[in-house]
Amino acid sequence: MNKLQAMEVFIQVVDCGSFTRAAEMLDLPKATVSTLIQSLESALAVKLLHRTTRQVMITSDGAAYYERCVQILSDVRDAEESLSRHRLSPSGRLRVDTPTGLSSEILVPALPGFFERYPDITLELGSTDRPVDLVEEGVDCAVRGGELVDPNLIARRIGVINFVTCASPDYIARYGMPQHPRDLERHRCVNYFSARTGKIAKWDFTRDGERIEVALAGQIALNDSNAYVHAGLAGLGIIMMTDYLLAGHIAAGRIVPVLPEWRMDPLPVHVVYPQNRHLSAKVRVFVEWISELFANHPHLRLQAPRPQAQAAQTAAQAV
Incomplete structure (x- = not known):
């Protein structure tokens, strides 16, 4: 058994709550995912997951092991990046989700500059005004407008929308x-x-x-x-x-x-990513790039925060 691969599979199963979904995300046969989890449980001599026909639930031992696996894999990736050229030239697939208007008007026109700076990154840009589940849908990071209420996401404020x-x-x-x-x-x-x-x-x-x-x-x-x-x-x-x-x-x-003297409260804009997911070099450089993009845009640059109306929060997905 490849212990690091088994840890990665275990983390994905917990994040997705499903063996089938984890197998799809990792591009592995479902049987391989099941075998790796069983081998991991046998090697540890503990039950990591409760499995039924409808759901997968983590045990108390599994929860403790999950936190250690996340940290171990993060440390391994940090060690690899510190010795690799990818620290200076990040590479690989990057999945980002943004609202439709922001994507078409702001991000896509600026992407030639991003690819000139980071030619080895392959970007999958999802454009939707529907809020996505980052873990469930395999999204590395997302741009969101409005006040954030999900405690499972880490957020960096990058701008404001009027x-x-x-x-x-x-x-x-x-x-x-x-x-x-x-x-x-x-x-x-x-x-x-x-x-x-x-x-x-x-x-x-x-x-x-x-x-x-x-x-x-x-x-x-x-x-x-x-x-x-x-x-x-x-x-x-x-x-x-x-x-x-x-x-x-x-x-x-x-x-x-119309009514130019009457304004709606502005919305803060954040880049968000799951708190238990390793912030890879490719995610890190994208966050830095889009922060710079907003900082240089006359309509989006960060301003002093103002009180947010409830209606503004409801309209957050319109950005």
Whole structure:
């Protein structure tokens, strides 16, 4: 038995809660995964996992062994990287998940610079406004907007996202310009709903210490930020979206700001990764690169934090 391989398989089974899923993630036959776990238990003379037809549960001995395995494999990788050229030139597959608008507007245009700096990394970039389970879906790290509530993730704050309310010139010509957030109740507004909960995000506005929160009826609701922007451009109604997605359209006159004195609270943006997963060189350099990218972007650079409204947290996946 390859003890290090068995440890890695054991960690993956615990993380996934499934022999089948662990085998898929490791690209191994399920029988091989089962055999390695059985060999490991025999060598240790302890039961590491309780297995039923429906689930896999870790034992108390298994939990203690899991923590030691994570540390041992982390130390082994650190030792290998310290003696390898990959410390200076990271390589291998890197799976990253980002919101759709951020991916298309910010990350993808900047990737030539990333690959010029790190030519040996193969990037798999998932783009979705649905929050993913990093461990279950094999994601190395993810970019997320809003306050974080998952204690199993380590987060590094890299920037902030601001929102702007807009409508197309055709819409304004037809329905007029609202002067106050309450006026939106008489307008057509495009809503955004959570891909996770299906809940419609409320519209939240602040001005000079005054806060107004409104729930607006609309003919259409979307859960994809790029589609949401195009709904506004098509004149379907008033939208509230991240300013970096709308800046070019505003400059070109395709869409115009509405209620410019009323703003939504900004959202913090983080890079997150599982706390029990080794932070490899390829993940480390990606985190540093995207932090630098945000720091140099006029709409995303880190600012002093402001209080977050509940509506802002609900809309976090729209970034």
